Amino acid sequence: MGSESTIFTVEELVKAGILERPMDGNHGGIHPKSSDYVPVGIPFVMASDLVNGEVDTRGCKFISAEQAACLKKGFSKTGDVLLSHKATIGRTAIVGEIESEFIMLTPQVTYYRIKDPERLNNKYLRYYFDSLEFQNLFNQWAGGGSTRAYLGITGQLKFPVALPDMRTQLFIADVLGTLDNKIALNRQINTTLESMAQALFKSWFVDFDPVIDNALAAGNEIPDALQKRAAARAARREALRQQTSKTTGATDAASSEQALPETGLSDQRLPSEIQQRFPDRFVFTEEMGWVPEGWGVKPLSSIIELIGGGTPKTSVEEYWGGDIPWFSVVDAPNPSDVFVLYTEKSITQSGLDNSSAKLLRKGTTIISARGTVGKCAVVSRPMAMNQSCYGLVGANGNADFFTYYMVLRKVHELQQRSHGSVFSTITRDTFKGLNVADCSALLTQKFDAQIESYMGRILCNLEQIQVLTNLRDSLLPKLLSGQITIPDAEQQLAEVL
Numbered sequence: 473m474g475s476e477s478t479i480f481t482v483e484e485l486v487k488a489g490i491l492e493r494p495m496d497g498n499h500g501g502i503h504p505k506s507s508d509y510v511p512v513g514i515p516f517v518m519a520s521d522l523v524n525g526e527v528d529t530r531g532c533k534f535i536s537a538e539q540a541a542c543l544k545k546g547f548s549k550t551g552d553v554l555l556s557h558k559a560t561i562g563r564t565a566i567v568g569e570i571e572s573e574f575i576m577l578t579p580q581v582t583y584y585r586i587k588d589p590e591r592l593n594n595k596y597l598r599y600y601f602d603s604l605e606f607q608n609l610f611n612q613w614a615g616g617g618s619t620r621a622y623l624g625i626t627g628q629l630k631f632p633v634a635l636p637d638m639r640t641q642l643f644i645a646d647v648l649g650t651l652d653n654k655i656a657l658n659r660q661i662n663t664t665l666e667s668m669a670q671a672l673f674k675s676w677f678v679d680f681d682p683v684i685d686n687a688l689a690a691g692n693e694i695p696d697a698l699q700k701r702a703a704a705r706a707a708r709r710e711a712l713r714q715q716t717s718k719t720t721g722a723t724d725a726a727s728s729e730q731a732l733p734e735t736g737l738s739d740q741r742l743p744s745e746i747q748q749r750f751p752d753r754f755v756f757t758e759e760m761g762w763v764p765e766g767w768g769v770k771p772l773s774s775i776i777e778l779i780g781g782g783t784p785k786t787s788v789e790e791y792w793g794g795d796i797p798w799f800s801v802v803d804a805p806n807p808s809d810v811f812v813l814y815t816e817k818s819i820t821q822s823g824l825d826n827s828s829a830k831l832l833r834k835g836t837t838i839i840s841a842r843g844t845v846g847k848c849a850v851v852s853r854p855m856a857m858n859q860s861c862y863g864l865v866g867a868n869g870n871a872d873f874f875t876y877y878m879v880l881r882k883v884h885e886l887q888q889r890s891h892g893s894v895f896s897t898i899t900r901d902t903f904k905g906l907n908v909a910d911c912s913a914l915l916t917q918k919f920d921a922q923i924e925s926y927m928g929r930i931l932c933n934l935e936q937i938q939v940l941t942n943l944r945d946s947l948l949p950k951l952l953s954g955q956i957t958i959p960d961a962e963q964q965l966a967e968v969l
C-alpha cells in the first residue's frame with residue numbers, strides 16, 4: 473500500500489510476536505444453540521452484534537458461564553479487534569470494557585489480539601480492516617456477495633497488513649477516531665430527535681392526549697378504558713401549573729410556558745390553534761374501541777397510496793450506473809436516521825423507462841415487502857426501488873411524515889400478517905386488513921409542521937455523516953501511501969469539524 477509502510481501477512485505478524493494467532497468461535501456440536509440462550513450471562517457475539525465499530529453487548533444473545541466454561545475457543549477480551557468472516561463479512565469492532573471476564577464469539581467472528589502494542593495499535597488495525605482496499609480484497613477472497621461467503625482462519629493468515637511506524641499508526645487512529653466520534657454524536661442526536669418525533673405521533677394519534685386534555689377541560693366524561701391515561705394527564709397538568717407558579721409567581725400556567733424545562737414533546741402544551749383542532753369527546757367503535765369523536769375508523773390502505781417497484785434487466789448495461797438512486801433493502805437506514813440518502817446501485821433514465829420501476833418523489837415512504845419485511849425509510853431525493861418494496865404516500869392530503877409514522881406503527885402487524893412458503897411477503901391486501909383512526913388531513917399537516925425542524929436537522933446530520941465518512945475512508949490509504957502528510961490530514965480534519 474505504498475513505500476511509507478511495510479507489508480506483512482497476518483501469519484508473519486504472528487511469527488514475529490506482534491499478534492497472537494487469530495481465533496474464531498466454536499464449530500460443530502459444541503456450538504451453542506438458540507435453546508441454550510439465557511436472559512443474563514456471557515455475551516455470545518455474532519456478526520450482527522458488530523455495530524459502528526463497537527460490540528453490542530446489551531442487544532446480543534447470552535449463554536451461561538457454565539456452558540462457556542465447556543467451550544474450547546472464541547474467548548475474546550477487552551481490546552481485541554473483531555472481524556466477521558462468514559456470510560456477513562467485513563464487519564469490524566473493538567471489544568470495549570465488559571462486565572464479564574470475556575465474551576464468546578460465534579464461528580462467524582474472528583478476534584485479533586495484539587501481543588506487542590509497541591509495534592501495532594489495535595485501533596489502527598481496526599481502521600486498516602475497514603479500509604476500502606482491505607475490504608475489496610476480503611470480499612474477493614471470501615466470495616463476497618454470496619450467502620456462503622466465508623474465509624476461515626487459514627485464509628485469514630494470508631491477509632496483507634500495512635504497518636507504518638507507530639507515530640503514524642497513532643495519528644491515523646486519533647484522526648479517524650475523531651471523525652468516528654463526530655459521526656457517533658450525530659447519530660446520537662438523530663436518535664433523540666427521532667424519538668421526540670415518534671413520541672409526538674404517539675401522543676396525538678395513538679394515545680389521543682390532546683383529546684383527553686380537551687375532555688378534562690370541558691368536564692366531559694372520560695371512558696373507563698382511558699381513565700388511567702386521563703389521571704396521568706391531569707396530574708401532569710397540575711404539576712406543570714405548580715412548577716410554573718413557583719418559578720414565576722404566575723397564576724396562569726399558559727402565560728409562562730417558556731419558563732418550564734423541556735421534558736419531551738408529549739409533555740408540552742400545544743398551541744391553542746392546534747389544540748382546538750382536536751375534539752373533546754370519545755366515541756366507541758367495534759374495530760378499535762374508543763377513538764376521538766368525528767375521526768372514524770378506516771383501513772390503512774384507504775389513507776395511503778401504494779406504489780410498486782421494479783428492476784431493469786440486469787443484462788442491459790445501459791440501464792445501470794446512471795444518476796437515479798435505486799433502493800433495495802440493503803439500503804435501509806438505521807431507524808433513527810429516517811431518511812435514505814444514497815443507494816448501493818443506481819439506474820439510468822432508460823432503465824427507468826424500460827421497467828416497471830417508478831420515480832418516487834421526495835417524502836415518499838419506502839417499506840420492504842419481501843424477505844426482510846418492514847424496513848422503512850423516507851426518500852430524501854427522487855429515486856426508484858426494486859419490486860421487493862412498496863412506496864407509500866398519503867392519500868387525500870395526508871402529510872408525508874404522518875404517513876411514515878403511521879406505517880411505522882403498523883410494521884409489527886404487517887409482519888404478523890406476512891405470508892409465503894420461502895420468503896415472508898406482504899401484499900396490497902395486507903394493508904387492507906389494518907385499521908387506523910382517521911383524522912383530518914389538516915391535522916396530519918400540523919403534525920408535520922411541528923416536527924419539520926427535527927426532521928430537517930436529522931437530514932443535515934446525515935449529510936454531514938456522509939461527508940465525514942468519505943473523509944475518513946479516504947485518509948487512511950493516502951496516509952499509508954504517502955500521498956498526503958500528517959499536517960495535510962490535520963488541515964482537512966479542521967475544515968470539516
